[in-house]
Amino acid sequence: MSVFEDSSAGVPHPHKLKDVDLFGPGAEELWYDAYAILHREAPVHHLPGEGLTPETDAFILSRYEDINRVVKDPIRYTPITSLMLEQMAAARTPPENMDYINMMMVSMLTLRPTVELWRAHRKELTDPWVGPGAERHRGMITRRVDALIDNLPGAGAVDFVQAFARPLPQQVMAEVLGFPESDIPQLAAWGKAQVMPFVYGEGHLNRLTDEQLASQFTQLDGFKEYVQDIVRSKRQSPADDMISFLTQVTYSALNRKLTDLEINGIVYAMVLGGLETTQYALEQQAQLICDRPGLFQALQADPALLRTFIEESLRLRAPTQGLSTRLTSQDEQFGEVDVPKGSVLHLRWAAANVDPEEFECPMDLQLDRKAASRHLSFSAGPRVCPGAGISRLEQQIAWTRLLERLQSMRYGSDNTFLHQPGIMLGTLQLNLELVKAA
Ligand code: HEM
Numbered sequence: 283m284s285v286f287e288d289s290s291a292g293v294p295h296p297h298k299l300k301d302v303d304l305f306g307p308g309a310e311e312l313w314y315d316a317y318a319i320l321h322r323e324a325p326v327h328h329l330p331g332e333g334l335t336p337e338t339d340a341f342i343l344s345r346y347e348d349i350n351r352v353v354k355d356p357i358r359y360t361p362i363t364s365l366m367l368e369q370m371a372a373a374r375t376p377p378e379n380m381d382y383i384n385m386m387m388v389s390m391l392t393l394r395p396t397v398e399l400w401r402a403h404r405k406e407l408t409d410p411w412v413g414p415g416a417e418r419h420r421g422m423i424t425r426r427v428d429a430l431i432d433n434l435p436g437a438g439a440v441d442f443v444q445a446f447a448r449p450l451p452q453q454v455m456a457e458v459l460g461f462p463e464s465d466i467p468q469l470a471a472w473g474k475a476q477v478m479p480f481v482y483g484e485g486h487l488n489r490l491t492d493e494q495l496a497s498q499f500t501q502l503d504g505f506k507e508y509v510q511d512i513v514r515s516k517r518q519s520p521a522d523d524m525i526s527f528l529t530q531v532t533y534s535a536l537n538r539k540l541t542d543l544e545i546n547g548i549v550y551a552m553v554l555g556g557l558e559t560t561q562y563a564l565e566q567q568a569q570l571i572c573d574r575p576g577l578f579q580a581l582q583a584d585p586a587l588l589r590t591f592i593e594e595s596l597r598l599r600a601p602t603q604g605l606s607t608r609l610t611s612q613d614e615q616f617g618e619v620d621v622p623k624g625s626v627l628h629l630r631w632a633a634a635n636v637d638p639e640e641f642e643c644p645m646d647l648q649l650d651r652k653a654a655s656r657h658l659s660f661s662a663g664p665r666v667c668p669g670a671g672i673s674r675l676e677q678q679i680a681w682t683r684l685l686e687r688l689q690s691m692r693y694g695s696d697n698t699f700l701h702q703p704g705i706m707l708g709t710l711q712l713n714l715e716l717v718k719a720a
Pocket of ligand 1 (some may be wrong): 354437551552554555557559560563600601602605606631658659662663665667668669670672673
């Protein structure tokens with residue numbers, strides 16, 4: 283059965299491999315149908331001439347085992363960003379003279395050019411704030427969640443995305459970083475510009491046209507200067523937030539403090555990764571609950587089930603469905619398929635998560651699934667998502683409080699359930715009928 287019963291976008295259902303196009307217009311309505319075909323007929327799916335250059339190829343990997351192997355070995359399967367960093371370093375052009383290079387890439391050049399430094403970067407710079415250390419934000423996130431629930435009507439219709447799923451990660455990341463409350467709308471606009479390639483980018487490489495790229499950088503105008511001002515002021519008078527921390531910390535891997543521009547790059551990465559991903563997770567979780575009679579009540583009756591619910595929902599509805607982020611550094615074989623050196627690997631996390639070889643009854647949401655967190659929605663290995671900790675915490679607190687403070691939740695009217703284009707799985711609107719508990 284299809285997860286998305288019918289493609290209301292008018293895109294024909296894929297039946298055979300030749301119908302499968304994960305990146306065409308409307309493809310996002312039928313992705314899970316396509317994954318079943320890929321698993322059956324082409325778990326290593328060849329895209330001739332679609333590598334980084336026209337004479338090289340790309341391959342879509344959809345098996346759990348293959349993707350898990352790739353992400354755990356960054357030497358054999360080079361992250362494409364590492365290659366770009368090598369090229370940037372070799373060009374010896376000062377980053378400020380490079381066209382369309384964002385601050386995140388610039389800071390990677392000095393802070394994490396190797397696997398060892400990548401690990402140190404996570405451990406020393408991001409883990410204390412958005413990784414395992416995110417626990418320090420529990421009180422703040424709970425206050426934010428409660429304030430959003432306070433603003434919901436006592437009973438009636440609400441767009442869950444607008445009223446809850448979108449503002450929560452925006453507010454949380456602004457407070458974690460140390461941005462003033464009044465700047466959240468501007469921050470959200472910059473976040474939107476940053477994710478443009480993942481929404482409008484073409485093909486598996488999410489390529490923007492020159493025009494789109496120029497427009498993205500125009501929309502991002504001012505972001506760097508804005509962050510520079512905040513960094514400078516926090517260096518003078520640090521507060522209890524991530525940017526202040528980054529101005530004071532000694533990065534022991536390099537035995538020095540961070541420059542203003544390096545901090546700017548880390549902030550860029552936090553805004554890019556931290557907003558829409560968690561929004562889509564929350565929105566899809568609401569759909570999973572509305573789709574399954576009795577699930578809301580079961581979770582209310584036993585909140586200990588929430589942990590598995592969240593992992594299962596991340597598995598079944600991976601917010602980031604797939605990314606072309608690795609390159610083979612030698613000739614490889616995946617199953618029967620030869621993959622030449624220099625090929626791009628598109629890692630389809632969402633398909634790996636419903637691989638029947640790895641997950642029994644893969645399309646079922648099972649609240650008693652063993653080791654449910656082994657899904658690949660946050661990837662794995664040395665490049666695993668650094669923000670998984672804070673995202674999971676936001677989801678955990680959001681559903682704990684929603685289940686405590688709502689009496690019921692069901693679909694409202696006028697939902698199209700159409701997904702936004704691009705590589706993320708999510709709808710931009712979700713009308714719900716909510717009744718608050720007395
Ligand atoms: C449900 C929410 C999220 C999902 C599904 C998600 C997923 C991912 C995935 C699949 C990757 C690629 C890893 C690889 O190439 O192996 C990634 C990387 C990344 N994520 Fe997340 N992410 C989420 C939330 C967040 C949050 C909340 C933040 C920031 C606070 C964040 C920051 C990043 C960054 C900066 C990277 C790039 C890797 C790096 O610079 O170290 N993500 N994420």
